[in-house]
Amino acid sequence: MTDTEHFVEIKHAQKSFGKLEVLKDISLNVARGQIVAIIGPSGSGKSTLLRAINDLDALTGGEIWLDGVQVNKNLPYRQYEKHINQMRQDIGMVFQHFNLFPHMTARDNVTMAPKLLKGLSKADADKLAEEQLDKVGMLERIDYYPSQLSGGQKQRVAIARALAMKPKLMLFDEATSALDPELVDEVNQVMKKLAEEHMTMIIVTHEMDFAASVCDRVLFMDKGVVVEEGPPSVVFKNPTKERTREFLRKHLAGAK
Amino acid sequence: MDIELMQRVYPFFLQAAWVTIQLSVLTALLGLTCGALGAAMRLSRLAVFRFLGAAYVSVFRGTPALIQLFILYFGGPQVGIQLDAFEAGVIGLGVNVGAYMTETIRGAIISIPKGQREAARTLGLSRWQAFYNAILPQAARLMVRPLGVNLNMLIKSTALVAAISVVELTYTAQRYIGSTYKPFEMFLLAGILYMIIIYATGRAVAWLDRRVQIN
Numbered sequence: 001m002t003d004t005e006h007f008v009e010i011k012h013a014q015k016s017f018g019k020l021e022v023l024k025d026i027s028l029n030v031a032r033g034q035i036v037a038i039i040g041p042s043g044s045g046k047s048t049l050l051r052a053i054n055d056l057d058a059l060t061g062g063e064i065w066l067d068g069v070q071v072n073k074n075l076p077y078r079q080y081e082k083h084i085n086q087m088r089q090d091i092g093m094v095f096q097h098f099n100l101f102p103h104m105t106a107r108d109n110v111t112m113a114p115k116l117l118k119g120l121s122k123a124d125a126d127k128l129a130e131e132q133l134d135k136v137g138m139l140e141r142i143d144y145y146p147s148q149l150s151g152g153q154k155q156r157v158a159i160a161r162a163l164a165m166k167p168k169l170m171l172f173d174e175a176t177s178a179l180d181p182e183l184v185d186e187v188n189q190v191m192k193k194l195a196e197e198h199m200t201m202i203i204v205t206h207e208m209d210f211a212a213s214v215c216d217r218v219l220f221m222d223k224g225v226v227v228e229e230g231p232p233s234v235v236f237k238n239p240t241k242e243r244t245r246e247f248l249r250k251h252l253a254g255a256k
Numbered sequence: 257m258d259i260e261l262m263q264r265v266y267p268f269f270l271q272a273a274w275v276t277i278q279l280s281v282l283t284a285l286l287g288l289t290c291g292a293l294g295a296a297m298r299l300s301r302l303a304v305f306r307f308l309g310a311a312y313v314s315v316f317r318g319t320p321a322l323i324q325l326f327i328l329y330f331g332g333p334q335v336g337i338q339l340d341a342f343e344a345g346v347i348g349l350g351v352n353v354g355a356y357m358t359e360t361i362r363g364a365i366i367s368i369p370k371g372q373r374e375a376a377r378t379l380g381l382s383r384w385q386a387f388y389n390a391i392l393p394q395a396a397r398l399m400v401r402p403l404g405v406n407l408n409m410l411i412k413s414t415a416l417v418a419a420i421s422v423v424e425l426t427y428t429a430q431r432y433i434g435s436t437y438k439p440f441e442m443f444l445l446a447g448i449l450y451m452i453i454i455y456a457t458g459r460a461v462a463w464l465d466r467r468v469q470i471n
Binding site: 086092116 | 369371372375376377378380385397
């Protein structure tokens with residue numbers, strides 16, 4: 001059943017808020033193990049597209065498929081809830097503002113969902129927490145609360161929390177945008193490590209250098225459409241569309 | 257000031273204070289139950305429940321508690337509701353304070369950033385699991401102080417049930433004024449006892465609030 005070329009498939013995604021159309025007929029395939037960056041100005045719909053993949057923002061039209069199963073199936077409420085909760089276990093998400101649970105230690109942040117949803121024993125959960133936190137270099141802080149961690153550390157714990165569900169796909173929604181510049185790199189390093197392990201990832205980002213260094217493909221979105229897509233060497237170095245050039249020019253000037 | 261008289265009636269006032277405490281505790285429990293149900297309705301995904309919750313709050317906050325008590329106690333028998341004064345006091349005040357607690361509980365819940373719910377749902381938790389494990393533990397900590405304010409008001413409003421002749425502190429003070437003609441001493445004594453109850457409750461709430469905060 002597994003089709004590695006069409007591991008994630010977005011077909012004619014469309015979304016409107018009233019009269020405002022934020023996604024206009026977007027289609028996209030991501031192969032297993034591929035890393036795709038989505039760039040674009042704010043309001044371009046890139047976050048909305050990402051959030052549609054796990055149905056945090058429901059599409060008004062179109063389909064999302066993951067590994068041969070439709071994510072946004074049309075089902076009665078109760079059945080749909082069951083289905084989407086199951087699907088979301090396979091889709092990890094990392095947010096701009098971390099969204100760690102402040103009343104739980106790093107350990108509990110990581111183990112809560114596996115314990116509830118996979119019935120892990122305490123011993124297995126502890127092992128899992130140690131494993132995942134070690135992977136993001138946070139093992140030493142396993143019993144710290146989020147308020148005792150820096151932004152970069154919080155984000156690494158948040159990544160460990162998502163990985164603890166053993167997802168098939170990871171979504172990053174501007175994971176480093178809220179961080180102080182000197183903390184960006186530690187998070188990028190973790191993402192690079194995931195890339196080396198061939199995790200399938202879709203990354204909404206403003207970090208062009210990072211996107212260029214880890215991604216297989218870059219999508220430039222503007223006003224709800226994909227303006228240009230291709231390997232980073234083409235999109236960043238030789239964009240074919242004027243809008244892409246303009247965006248990159250402005251963005252790079254702003255970054256200096 | 258007739259201190260000797262105050263000392264003489266003091267044991268009867270203590271008994272009355274005990275009734276006030278019982279009233280307060282039972283009313284608080286009923287109020288919390290109504291408040292939790294009311295908040296659940298106001299936050300429901302179904303419009304019917306949201307409407308019912310909002311109606312409950314506006315009716316019971318929009319009319320005097322005394323009128324609500326009178327309707328229940330004096331008007332109740334007309335529609336087949338027979339309650340003794342104490343029962344009517346607990347139910348009347350409990351449902352009334354529940355309307356205030358509904359808003360307190362709802363306010364704490366909606367003040368938790370929506371990213372918390374999203375993070376929980378993204379991991380695959382159901383609506384209820386996300387609420388119970390991620391939102392409620394945070395909201396509950398925020399509720400302690402404002403529920404303490406509701407509790408403070410509730411204790412003072414138990415004085416209203418004197419009007420339906422529950423023998424609690426205020427009623428007892430009034431009764432002894434009838435026989436002693438010393439309103440200053442009698443109301444002062446009642447006031448002191450109310451203050452002790454409220455002060456102790458306030459300290460308990462403050463202690464609980466400190467205990468539940470995230471280090």
